[in-house]
Amino acid sequence: xxxxxxxxxxxxxxxxxxxxxxxxxxxxxxxxxxxxxxxxxxxxxxxxxxxxxxxxxxxxxxxxxxxxxxxxxxxxxxxxxxxxxxxxxxxxxxxxxxxxxxxxxxxxxxxxxxxxxxxxxxxxxxxxxxxxxxxxxxxxxxxxxxxxxxxxxxxxxxxxxxxxxxxxxxxxxxxxxxxxxxxxxxxxxxxxxxxxxxxxxxxxxxxxxxxxxxxxxxxxxxxxxxxxxxxxxxxxxxxxxxxxxxxxxxxxxxxxxxxxxxxxxxxxxxxxxxxxxxxxxxxxxxxxxxxxxxxxxxxxxxxxxxxxxxxxxxxxxxxxxxxxxxxxxxxxxxxxxxxxxxxxxxxxxxxxxxxxxxxxxxxxxxxxxxxxxxxxxxxxxxxxxxxxxxxxxxxxxxxxxxxxxxxxxxxxxxxxxxxxxxxxxxxxxxxxxxxxxxxxxxxxxxxxxxxxx
Amino acid sequence: xxxxxxxxxxxxxxxxxxxxxxxxxxxxxxxxxxxxxxxxxxxxxxxxxxxxxxxxxxxxxxxxxxxxxxxxxxxxxxxxxxxxxxxxxxxxxxxxxxxxxxxx
Numbered sequence: 001x002x003x004x005x006x007x008x009x010x011x012x013x014x015x016x017x018x019x020x021x022x023x024x025x026x027x028x029x030x031x032x033x034x035x036x037x038x039x040x041x042x043x044x045x046x047x048x049x050x051x052x053x054x055x056x057x058x059x060x061x062x063x064x065x066x067x068x069x070x071x072x073x074x075x076x077x078x079x080x081x082x083x084x085x086x087x088x089x090x091x092x093x094x095x096x097x098x099x100x101x102x103x104x105x106x107x108x109x110x111x112x113x114x115x116x117x118x119x120x121x122x123x124x125x126x127x128x129x130x131x132x133x134x135x136x137x138x139x140x141x142x143x144x145x146x147x148x149x150x151x152x153x154x155x156x157x158x159x160x161x162x163x164x165x166x167x168x169x170x171x172x173x174x175x176x177x178x179x180x181x182x183x184x185x186x187x188x189x190x191x192x193x194x195x196x197x198x199x200x201x202x203x204x205x206x207x208x209x210x211x212x213x214x215x216x217x218x219x220x221x222x223x224x225x226x227x228x229x230x231x232x233x234x235x236x237x238x239x240x241x242x243x244x245x246x247x248x249x250x251x252x253x254x255x256x257x258x259x260x261x262x263x264x265x266x267x268x269x270x271x272x273x274x275x276x277x278x279x280x281x282x283x284x285x286x287x288x289x290x291x292x293x294x295x296x297x298x299x300x301x302x303x304x305x306x307x308x309x310x311x312x313x314x315x316x317x318x319x320x321x322x323x324x325x326x327x328x329x330x331x332x333x334x335x336x337x338x339x340x341x342x343x344x345x346x347x348x349x350x351x352x353x354x355x356x357x358x359x360x361x362x363x364x365x366x367x368x369x370x371x372x373x374x375x376x377x378x379x380x381x382x383x384x385x386x387x388x389x390x391x392x393x394x395x396x397x398x399x400x401x402x403x404x405x406x407x408x409x410x411x412x413x414x415x416x417x418x419x420x421x422x423x424x425x426x427x428x429x430x431x432x433x434x435x436x437x438x439x440x441x442x443x444x445x446x447x448x449x450x451x452x453x
Numbered sequence: 454x455x456x457x458x459x460x461x462x463x464x465x466x467x468x469x470x471x472x473x474x475x476x477x478x479x480x481x482x483x484x485x486x487x488x489x490x491x492x493x494x495x496x497x498x499x500x501x502x503x504x505x506x507x508x509x510x511x512x513x514x515x516x517x518x519x520x521x522x523x524x525x526x527x528x529x530x531x532x533x534x535x536x537x538x539x540x541x542x543x544x545x546x547x548x549x550x551x552x553x554x555x556x557x
Binding site: 038039042134214219220221222262263266267268269270271272273274275276277288289290291292293323326360362364366370371372373374375388390392429430431432433434436 | 463464465467468469470471472474476478500501502503504510512514515516517519521523525529530531532533534536537538539543544546547548550551
């Protein structure tokens with residue numbers, strides 16, 4: 001008997017109701033919802049600053065109202081890291097909804113312990129340098145320390161504990177994406193925490209599942225001639241059918257759009273991966289270079305031969321900090337002498353901004369080089385130039401002043417210059433800078449609590 | 454029309470902070486031999502020009518006939534720091550696959 005895991009969310013805002021056809025069709029034994037991209041916690045922090053009872057994804061309300069009743073009735077556990085910065089708040093909210101819906105006996109588990117924002121000084125005092133993983137810079141030398149979020153990537157263990165205690169829904173903060181999917185496998189099969197090949201295989205299954213549509217034909221260059229635009233809206237989200245030894249078949253929700261082929265699996269396998277021989281997660285280091293793919297049927301790709309190595313000593317910790325603000329303005333320039341007019345526009349801007357603490361300015365030409373930079377050739381005598389100007393400052397007021405000063409030049413600028421009205425009216429956008437670092441495993445204690453109806 | 458890398462391969466870009474990775478997945482075994490022999494990290498770095506400020510590291514996956522290029526300092530700071538319209542580098546695979554290609 002295989003154990004089947006469905007994936008119904010790949011980012012905050014994804015179509016979580018994709019879980020319903022999985023449940024109604026009897027296609028899955030557990031469903032995971034992965035909601036946290038690198039920036040998502042910073043977005044949730046903004047919500048929480050406005051309302052301390054929030055800080056978790058709004059998707060959780062929808063999952064509780066629409067998916068939980070049907071999943072609970074069939075004893076299919078739901079697992080999500082959409083608790084974000086406030087998994088307890090999310091747990092309480094779900095408990096209330098479950099109570100309103102009369103789901104008597106429903107057990108909600110909350111996993112926390114990932115949030116170390118209040119402990120950064122203590123961690124340093126305890127010998128954690130919190131050096132930037134990309135640059136090596138010690139945290140003490142960070143230019144500013146306005147930390148907005150600080151969350152450690154937890155592994156699967158606390159979720160396994162919750163599932164083995166009979167939880168119907170598990171809500172966590174920052175758990176590493178593929179570990180969400182590994183957890184129900186470990187809970188079901190009882191894999192040991194040193195069975196590295198099995199754990200690694202579960203991680204590969206999780207990695208293939210965690211971006212939902214991306215393995216069933218979404219964001220897929222290989223699928224460009226096989227998926228109609230009208231079919232993209234309603235892709236059948238992926239399911240892994242996992243054997244006791246960890247090998248699995250990747251497939252999708254039957255009767256819905258999309259497809260699973262060796263090509264879609266290869267695309268997702270390498271998505272956001274660095275060294276494929278050493279894919280580091282809190283629970284195991286997975287080696288993708290030993291695996292084999294086999295196309296065993298329509299929408300069925302078998303994955304076997306994954307190997308694993310012992311888990312890392314340290315856990316990843318992502319700190320986010322407020323680094324300043326940015327604004328965007330979009331100007332339109334037409335023929336003749338578009339490049340000359342662009343130079344005039346630039347000159348006008350620099351003069352207008354003299355004395356203001358503007359930090360960075362970037363110009364790009366939409367439709368010409370805004371995506372591909374110097375890979376793109378610039379035309380000699382363009383008919384149109386759409387100039388996107390991005391600029392930053394330490395504070396939002398400076399950016400407001402900068403825009404106002406430019407408006408003064410509205411009738412004094414280059415011939416035929418236009419500006420996009422929507423960009424003038426925008427608010428400044430906070431620049432949230434990521435500081436990736438590591439922290440000792442012994443400094444982090446995951447916690448599991450239960451909320452029962 | 455000159456031949457492009459896209460004729461031999463497809464791929465996808467992903468982001469982690471300021472690091473982008475671009476997979477280049479061969480369409481045929483012959484195409485894999487060709488790109489494995491000739492699509493070096495240096496060549497990728499040169500082609501991507503000002504998009505990638507840091508180094509490019511290449512990984513090989515013979516088992517799925519694919520290469521993976523990890524490009525450091527490739528997203529103008531990454532996340533909301535990036536002033537690019539495509540701050541997550543979603544289109545970067547296309548930038549690489551546009552490379553003109555002459556098969557050996």
